[in-house]
Amino acid sequence: MTPAYVDSHLRIKHQCRRAEIHRPPQGCPSGCTCGPRPPAERPVLKYFAVLPNYGQAAGRKQGGSREVVGYLQFVIDFWENLPNVVIFSQDDRTQLRPAPWGNLDILRPQLREWKKLWGPDRPLSRRSCMCDYLRENSYRQGNYYWYKSMSAMQERLMATNLSARSRTVTWPRAATFAASRFQIRAQPLWAFEQIHRVATVERACGSVGTLTWAHSMERLWLELFDERVPKAFRPASPGDRGLGACFGATCNLNQWAMDFRGNLERIEASIREAKAAGCTFRTGPELEVTGYSCEDSFLEADTLAHAWESLAALLASDLTDGILCDIGMPVMHRNVSYNCRVVLLNRRVVGVRPKVCLANDGNYREMRYFTPWFIDPTSPGYGALEQYYLPRIVRELTGQRTVPIGIFAALDTALAFETCEALFPSGRAIPAGGVYLYANQKGCDGGRLYFDGCAMAWVNGECVAQGSPFEGVQYPTDPVQTQYPNKVGSQFEGLDEVEVVVATVSLSDVRAFRASFIARSSQAASAASIPRVEVDFALTLPYADQLCSAPSRPSPPRLHSAMEEIALGPSGWLWDYLxxxxxxxxxxxxxxxxDSSSTAALVAIMCQRVVEELGAGSERSRSRVLADVRRVTKRADYTPPDWRDLCGKVLVTCYMASEFSGAETRARAALLAEQIGCLHTSISIDGMRSAARSRMVMAYFMAQLMPWATDGDETTAGGSLLVLGSANVDEALRGYYTKYDCSAADLNPIGGVNKRDLKAFLEWAGRERGIGVLARVADAPPSAELTGAEGAQLDEEDMGMSYDELAALGYCRKVERCGPLSTFLKLRDRWADGRALTPSIRARGAAAPVTFDEQVAQKVKDFYFYHAINRHKMTTLTPSYHAESYSPDDNRFDLRPFLQNARFDEQFKAIDEAVAAAKAARGES
Incomplete structure (x- = not known):
């Protein structure tokens, strides 16, 4: 965000007329003589008279060196104490009286908007008020010895460069801009270019004069701020005083696997926001350049090549000027692929840090694509920094050949990078103190996973800043935490693809915290030194800014409830996919x-969030979401008036009735469709019910037909609908569904949630989301309605086990990693509260179990038997949202053979022996 707001003149050239903008009601400090004066009475600062000046036009001196260097001079002289915002403007556009080239009625509202963006004015002091006292004692020619050499600088520069440069800058129509003091410090070359543009509109400047003073400004700016030029002068540094405060930025990015262009745009946007907030460090999610879920595409050389092309685009721009950027991407070193952090600063690569601990369990297979970084401490070369040879595209751009691999040491602190798995065992790190900036992806990047965002900043074990988890509503920022209201992003971050979280942290607090633990200090003092990559860059703010930048206050982490996670996660996943x-x-x-009502509710919540974003999101997010809505609906001028109208455009439901369908379920389906506003129809499938897989065939047929049948406009008709499935975890575990029938779909948002949690979600959504019929659905007994009269077939009786029993059995099997015997032993204890177990459908009559132990044993045997004979169904189950650790997803999370011995001879024998032993111990025959 670069503000382009203009106000009536900061009046750098004149006496302290700017006090009209920055002075609080109580006025200037005692002794100040800078009261408002008419333009004709404003004296010019004395030092302007001695600045070098070249060229004459129409009998008067050029505005160039006399005025433009004054702008630059103001930045330099007040470097340690710049106002909140410095407004540069060409004087002819900002006269107090009306002028043909300036409209004060337009400029004044811009000032009000500027104050909203950048916060309250700073308190006035001798140093922040440009009054007579300051002008005579601090801001005068005698205090700056290098004034006298400026003419020589100009002459040398003119002799070497002027003949080869026809024009230094372009000529904009409106030569005005505003910048925060943090922007000016973080991006000095950018600020210099803007000052160029302001100055070149001065009407009195001739072409020769313009080139002359433009080069003198450039030389002066490089002299002060460019690392490659020997320094004749630098603004004074306050040393190590203050709290060591610095602004750090982390972010949530909605990346997409292999979408290099889109991923780069989101990375660039996050860096811009971090710089606009005055940050000196920005970190991003793991593998943000490529997206995390590229899977076997990580094994392709093209993926790494395109990743470096994206990084080269960052280096070719000015985005990394004045800010240390930590970028996640894959890197190949010595023909080995690593999951790396690449650190950039001032358009150069500072170094590379590979990931040490790879995630390789659950859904993650990082060791399939990458190798963990390891250096043997006993090797002869241990202690020396290893060099990485940059690819040609970066070498040609930066002139660098190699960069070091390791951790990084800036001028005022050390930086290390922990990625994913290395962060999980964090308990040992909390007593040691430190600053943790946690970044994460958000949304669906192309697979079953949904990244929950929730970027955070932690200092000494306490959370000081937090982003929005699950793309939910951002919690309000503490208004006294910072003087900048937008410091941790907007108050609403619903479906925005880029969310930047900024924290003001005190490095002095960290050092004091660590030094207070003598045991830690002793271990640190005796620890072997680790080679560091030296970075000539300071993260801390100038001393004057530390005095007015309080560290972010700790607050407890804010997390969603389980029901909110079910609502926000799958609904965001559905929107990203669509x-x-x-x-x-x-x-x-x-x-x-x-099940199907839960899926419909999630689509409705998706529509609610989209409409909420259009009303309360950031301007960038509103524009993007509206473009997505219009592209999905194929309506170029469509803006949804409410969420139900949008739901009617993106969701079609159908009640597929058979002779066994009940009037109650038909009525509930129709009422739910009415309450969420979707297009609903009802058909009878009795004529084709005897044919296998009829529901799947009909669903896909209608998904192709309905866009044409419901849209009378041929220009917007067409396309296809994605078919949603509604099979839950318990049905998948038990195999209680027909392969390639109602379970077959394109997506299943509830496939990772069990029946018990879905029932709680329906009650919550009916209460919190204004869909009252969901409570009625939750109270109804589950029934497939495939046989018998209405209400005659109940799922739990049909399966021979209740959904609560299935949930407990599935939890033991997957989460606690139990086999049949261990499952029996655990549930025998947990179910010993006298609860009645659902009768088995495999052991009836004389074979029915009698004692409690026998009933539990039979339940466990039934579960593993049905899971084994139906295991083949899991190989074709619809891709579903990964929600819980009890998920039976066959794709990656729960890998089992699909041909199993369902008799489990030895396992079930062990259960029988345990039952007999328990009976004998009780003295039963």
């Missing part, structure tokens, strides 16, 4: 039961 797939919407077979 807008990126290019399809028209969703088609859902709506039976009126808990």
């Amino acid at each position: 807008r990126r797939s290019g399809q028209r919407g969703y088609f859902l077979p709506l039976s009126g039961g808990a």
Whole structure:
């Protein structure tokens, strides 16, 4: 964010007329003589008379060196104490009286908007008020010895450069801009270019004069701020005083695997926001350049090549000027692929840090694509920095050949990078103190996973800043935490693809915290030194800014409830999938039961969040979301008036009735469709019910047909709907569904949630999201309605086990990693509260179990038997949102053979022996 707001003149050339903008009601300090004066009475600062000046035009001196260097001089002289915002403007545009080239009625509202962006005025002091006292004692020619050499600088520069440069800058129509003091410090070359543009509009400047003073300004600026030029002068440094305060930025980015252009744009946006907030350090998510879920594409050389092309685009721009940027991407070193952090600063690569601990369990297979970084401490070369040879595209751009691999040491602190798995065992790090900036992806990047965002900043074990988890509503920022209201992002971060979280942290607090633990200090003093990559850059703020930049205050981490996670995660996953797939919407077979109603509710919540974003999101996010809505609906001028209207455009539901369908489920389905506003229809499938897989065929047929049948406009008709499935975890574990029938779909947002949690979600959504019929759905007994009269078939009786029992069995099997015997032993203890177990459908009559132990044993045997004979169904189950650790997803999370011995001879024998032993111990025959 670069503000372009203009106000009536900061009056750098004149006496302290700017006090009209910055002076609080109580006025200037005692002794100040800078009261408001008419333009004709404003004396010019004395030092302007001695500045070098070249060229004459129409009998008067050029505005160039006399005025433009004054702008620059103001920045230099007040470097340690700049105002909140410095407004540079060409004088002819900002006269107090009306002028043909300036409209004060336009400029004044811009000032009000500027104050909203940059916060309250700073208190006035002798140093922050440009009054007579300051002008005579601090701001005069005699205090700056290098004034006298400026003419020589100009002459040398003119002799070597002027003949080769026809023009230094372009000529904009409106020569005005504003910048925060943090922007000026972090991006001095950018500020210099803007000052160029302000100055070159001066009407009195001739072409020769323009080139002359432009080069003198450039030389002076490089002399002060460019690392490659020997320094004749630098602004005074306050040394190590203060709290060591610095602004650090972390972010949530909604990346997409292999979307190099889109990923780069989101990275660039996050860096811009971090710089606009005055940050000197920015960190981003793991593998943010490529996206995390590229899977086997990480094994392709093209993926690494395109990643370096994206990084080269960052280096070719000015985005890394004045800010240390930590970028996540894959890197190949010595023909070995690593998951790396690449650190950039001032358009150069500072170094590379590979990931040490790779995530390789659950959904993660990083060791399939990458190798963990390891250096043997006993090797002869241990202690020396290893060099990485940069690819040609970066060598040609930066002139660098190699960069070191390691951790980094700036001028005022050390930086290390922990990625994913290295962060998890964090308990040992909390007593040691430190600053942790945690970045994460957000949203669906192309697979079953949904990244929950929630970027955070922690200092000495306390959370001081937090982003929005699950792309939910951002919690309000503490208004006294910082003087900049936008410091941790907007108050609403719903579906924004870029969320930047900024924290003001005190490095002095960290050092004091660590030094207070003598045991830690003793270990640190005796520890072997680790080679560091030296970075000539300071993260801390200038001393004057530390005095007015309080560290961010600790607050407890804010987390969503389980029901909010079910609402926000799958609904965001559905939105990302829909807008990126290019399809028209969703088609859902709506039976009126808990599962399909939960899926419909998630689509409704998706629509609610989209409309909320259009009303309360950032300007950038509103524009992007509206473009996505119009692309999905194929309506170039469509803006949804409410969420139900949008739901009617993107969701079609159908009640597929058979002779066994009940009036109650039909009524619930129709009422739910009415309450969420979707297009609903009802058909009878009795004529084709005897044919296998009829529901799947009908669902896909209607998904292709409905966009044409419901849209009378041929220009917007067409496309296809994505078919939504509604099979839950318990049905998948038990195999209680038909392969390639109602379970077959494109997506299943509830496939990682069990029935018990879905029922709680329906009650919550009916209460919190204004869909009252969901409570009625939650109270209804689950029924597939495939046989018998209405209400005659109940799922739990049909399966021979309740959904609560299935949840407990599945938890033991997956989360606690139990086999049949261990499952029996655990549940025998947990179910010993006298609860009645659902009768088995495999052991009836005389074979029915009698004692409690026998009932539990039979339940465990039934579960593993049905799971084994139906395991083949999991190989074709619809891709589902990964929600819980008890998920049976066959794709990656729960890998089992699909041909199993369902008799489990030895396992079940061990259970029988345990039952007999328990009976004998009780003295039973």
